[in-house]
Amino acid sequence: AQKITQTQPGMFVQEKEAVTLDCTYDTSDPSYGLFWYKQPSSGEMIFLIYQGSYDQQNATEGRYSLNFQKARKSANLVISASQLGDSAMYFCAMRDYQSNTGNQFYFGTGTSLTVIP
Amino acid sequence: EPEVTQTPSHQVTQMGQEVILRCVPISNHLYFYWYRQILGQKVEFLVSFYNNEISEKSEIFDDQFSVERPDGSNFTLKIRSTKLEDSAMYFCASSPGQLQGYTFGSGTRLTVV
Numbered sequence: 501a502q503k504i505t506q507t508q509p510g511m512f513v514q515e516k517e518a519v520t521l522d523c524t525y526d527t528s529d530p531s532y533g534l535f536w537y538k539q540p541s542s543g544e545m546i547f548l549i550y551q552g553s554y555d556q557q558n559a560t561e562g563r564y565s566l567n568f569q570k571a572r573k574s575a576n577l578v579i580s581a582s583q584l585g586d587s588a589m590y591f592c593a594m595r596d597y598q599s600n601t602g603n604q605f606y607f608g609t610g611t612s613l614t615v616i617p
Numbered sequence: 618e619p620e621v622t623q624t625p626s627h628q629v630t631q632m633g634q635e636v637i638l639r640c641v642p643i644s645n646h647l648y649f650y651w652y653r654q655i656l657g658q659k660v661e662f663l664v665s666f667y668n669n670e671i672s673e674k675s676e677i678f679d680d681q682f683s684v685e686r687p688d689g690s691n692f693t694l695k696i697r698s699t700k701l702e703d704s705a706m707y708f709c710a711s712s713p714g715q716l717q718g719y720t721f722g723s724g725t726r727l728t729v730v
């Protein structure tokens with residue numbers, strides 16, 4: 501079963517507009533962490549933002565915010581004021597802290613974001 | 618900003634040859650990982666390493682693969698007899714603790730011909 505689902509293979513956004521990248525997850529563990537990574541065309545994985553399952557508030561990091569809806573098991577990434585340099589692949593990932601696989605991340609299939617000038 | 622360093626950035630090898638991918642994790646991190654990403658696909662977990670032993674491994678990490686921390690700084694992934702389907706980007710990562718996020722290296726692109 502898919503632990504992380506990203507249903508948008510590709511997204512386009514106008515420069516300076518906001519964009520939401522969807523992520524839903526599946527776990528029965530009460531303790532888990534949700535992460536977003538950016539992968540530019542050069543290939544490296546860049547950490548963007550983290551949300552813990554017990555965090556009361558949605559995580560924010562500069563132009564990135566995470567719209568965490570625990571009951572719906574969704575952790576959407578919101579990028580405000582998009583810039584051309586935001587064009588990249590974006591991966592949602594999760595760790596189950598209480599499972600016997602708590603060391604590993606589960607990644608979604610990614611969303612390719614293109615920012616249009 | 619501390620970073621995870623991977624070398625080489627790109628390696629081409631003949632099918633059947635052995636390759637060693639090298640990583641220098643962040644110095645005070647205790648957990649080390651290898652992931653791979655076949656072109657156009659999602660990132661897949663291979664193995665985690667803690668206290669000088671493998672703590673978890675995936676089905677992908679079969680007998681062809683091994684990891685080693687030969688000294689206090691390097692963390693290596695060895696593929697004994699490469700196959701065409703081993704062509705992928707291989708990411709090393711490290712974290713200070715089990716519950717914390719990773720820092721990924723910039724990856725080694727392995728091409729098996």
